Amino acid sequence: MPTINVDKYRLFEELGEQFTPDTFQQLCFEFGIELDKDTEEDETRPKDQAPELAIEIPANRYDMLCFEGIAMYLNIFRGKQTTPNFKLLDIPEDKMQKITVSPETEKVRPYVAGAILRNLKFTPERYESFIGLQDKLHQNLARQRTLVSIGTHDLDTIQGPFTYEALAPKDINFVPLNQTKKMNGQELMEFYESDKHLGRYLHIIRDKPVYPVIFDANKTVCSLPPIINSDHSKITLDTKNVFIEITATDQTKLDIVCNIMVAMFSKYCDEPFTIEPVKIVSEHNGTTRVTPSLHTRVMDVEVDYLNQCCGLQESPESLCKLLGKMAYTAVPDKEDAKLIKVSVPPTRADVLHACDVMEDVAIAYGYNNLPRTSPNQASTIGKPLMINKVSDIVRNECAMAGWIEVMPLILCSHEENFEWLNRVDDGQTAVKLANPKSVEYQVVRTSLLPGLLKTLRENKSVRLPLKITEVADIALKDETKERKARNERHFAAAFYGKTSGFEVVHGLLDRILSMLRVSFVTHEEDLHGKSIDYKVAENPSEEKGNGYFIKEIDEPTFFQGRAAAIYLRLGGETRRIGEFGVLHPTVLEKFDLRYPVSVLEVNLEVFL
């Protein structure tokens, strides 16, 4: 959420009320903004700085990203003012300032809008807020100027009609804002390469064949969007007439930005809330129009919908009154008593659907004042997920058998998942991340072992032996799936002690599988702990009954002769479901473990 800093006492003056910290906090809470900080009591605040409030604004309220917006909406909410009637100066189109768009702009930044604020009175505070709003809009809605960028000019230093063109970088020559030297587009890119503020915007156009540029009638460069304005037309505290040009790659956001910029600051014009329009001539893409639109949208909203969702039984008139607090102008529909006509002011770009209006009814009424009703409608039946039931059996049996449950991370480094376990990445197994901030998060684990071994590594000071388990998901690439990957629920255990603990891990496997009603199938004699459905088979792989058996394996993860694969036979089908064994000493070394470790890992999905 964007945070806006405003002068505390100027805001209170604008609101016509001296709030206490609690009452202002309460107002913010009810309205849905958040008072983040009040520097009144902050001892680090420089003595010459007035106390500030840092206010967090919901991410879709672009019209509250400045002092003027916050003050206006809070005043409307508190019934201290009504929504201003923003209007365009009534002049014929041929008398309007014009921006003619060249088709070349399609190659880089196709859309433009313009507006003029006449006879504006800047004060240092207003000026700062004017710059601040542009900055906040650039950061948020405009996604770091990629979608929209704003240029503002002293109209008295330039002369319309204007053109919006796109030229080869070397053909654009001007003195950028606050510079003294003239430079072309190429030189400008180099000049701002390491600029802390502007450097991050260069990529938006740098490699384009043409750069966008706004010229006045005398071919004076006004700006090179989205990077910088020219020094020639810069606005100052003394500027009276402001020419605003806005360029964009997204037309919807262009119009939103244009409306908000002029709505917030037209307040300071001689004729408040009146904006001089600019005609955009853009025949090649059919966007010839007059900007800003300042379009007030009228929505027909059902009275029943508003009342039902909020659990209210308000009359259309009273709903309209509530909506007035949220800057709408709403009136009951004269023809249809079931509807109200809601006018959405041009600044409320966040209102897309009747549900947005409905939320505002609830806010105006006060969320915490809404009548509470029984939450019970239809009765439903609770149901656990079967794989979680199986997991819980295994987790609880492990704990009962004296093992400690751990919860390592799911993301790990490629090395931890493969090389350190002496495993080879065949490229068909692991899901890989494109943009991790750290090497710790390169792949989604395909085994629970890295997490267990890292947990042992971090717990070497705990009394031996350590016996840990985890029952959780791994993920595997799977081209047959819509998302090209699937999760698999695994159960794993690790024993860390002065002896390998191989038989301990083996015993845990037997215990867990017998608790899952799977019997051991073997041709060995002298096996203890025979369960009721214990079977003896001479050759386990040919036997038909259900059960599990193990077979020695030679895999580099494990110490030779101390590892086995676990096979499960269900309904005549035999498949490998996991493995256990003593880890190879080279694996221990990689995970910085000093004592032998035996591990076990089993796929639990097969028990569903």
Added chain:
Amino acid sequence: MAPPTNTTASSEDLATDILAALDKSQPLLSSDAFPSATFVDLKAALDRLASREMVRYDTIERQEALLEPEAEQIVANGSHEARVFEALRKAVEGLSVKELEEAIGDKNVVKIGQGKAFKEKWISKTKDGKFTAVADKINDTTQEQIKTVQQTKTHPDPKILADLKKRKLIRTQNIFSFKIHKGPKFALKIPEEATDLTADMIASGAWKTATFKPYNFKALGATQNGGALHPLNKVRQELRNIFFEMGFEEMPTDKFVESGFWNFDALFVPQQHPARDLQDTFYISDPKAADFPRADSPDDTKDYQAYWGNVKAVHQDGKYGSIGYRYPWSGDESLRLVLRTHTTAISANMLHKLAATKGPDGRPLPARYFSIDRVFRNETVDATHLAEFHQVEGVIADYGLTLGGLMEFMEIFFGKMGLHDLQFKPAYNPYTEPSMEIFAYHKGLGKLVEIGNSGMFRAEMLESMGLPKDMRVFGWGLSLERPTMIKYGISNIRELLGHKVDLEFVQGSPAVLLGQE
């Protein structure tokens, strides 16, 4: 473990000796009867006997004076002043300092001794600067005093004792000894004691006559070394139980990898939304891209192509009474693979399937779903942020739901977690409208703290799926880690989730009992 009172062989003998000595005379002073026994051995033997009421005893504390090495020397050779006098007495002509030092052979003795001898008027100085004896006979009191101390370990005159101590000739130490009386169960022999009741004793009936060693009730019992469940999973289980109590069905959350479609677009999160930035979401480089949404089982007969079209339309052009975001929606962007940033991707999938169900009235059935599972954010890791955490999510789909009902439900749900008197704050979330942040008063912090997020899913999301307009859906979520951290007083999330957890912490974490006041 509570060990039985420890008994070594030597204290065994000593105890018997004490009983024998006590039989002859009482009270018995340990310092007289057993001068060579150490305090520790004596105390152990006496405690053993006393615990059986065979003896009772008092501890006597007294001070004992001991000679320092310098005093030992004085006992052997006389005091420094006496030695100076003796040396001078033998030399008729008197001695210079140097000669005196040679005669005695210890500069230090000369230095201290001559001063003291002058004071006693035993010696004087001649005109040529030599020392000479003037007394006829001297009485070496210092030596006598020290000898007294050596013999009696003290001196009858406390002033002298203090003076010797000040002169660093003696040191004192506290000595404990015991005054021992017979106890009510006095006997000459300690009866044989059993440490534990055994099967043999029960079989033989020996328990009837046996004496049992007393148990140490002040110590802890034996360590159990038991297994343990992870505290996060314990809280998770409590929350699952709350959901089950309230009729919720657990959602299959077995998809860490999601497409942008399910994770964002289906939820009406626009493609330029900051949550979709590389800064916030993990994108997948391998595998490359998702397939178009499609049925994942043969009995799923929904038209996924229509759904895809609806989602595109509602974003790009507006639909279902919404003006939409009005931007060119990209199918490629939608098929990019991500690690799910929330389990709401699963909820979307479930609600889309719900739209195909038909109740008795031909409309989709009301439903309650929940899940608690891992989600991923491309966060910079710190004490309160990890790239992974668990999201607790609940969804209620029904007809005629109201905001008041949602709030009342939250009051019941969080009430089961022990959180009451909730406050709701308007908030923004791209897929819920209205959106409500849920706050509860935290007694420890003395302020309202945010405990979760909730709202009604937007029509753009639900109607794209084919759910009827009058079916409303609540959704709410919270993290599993935060309530667990509060419950167990943990300030660093890395001590809870991940490999840096302390196994002893896992083992020692008590049960959760959410809702217990």
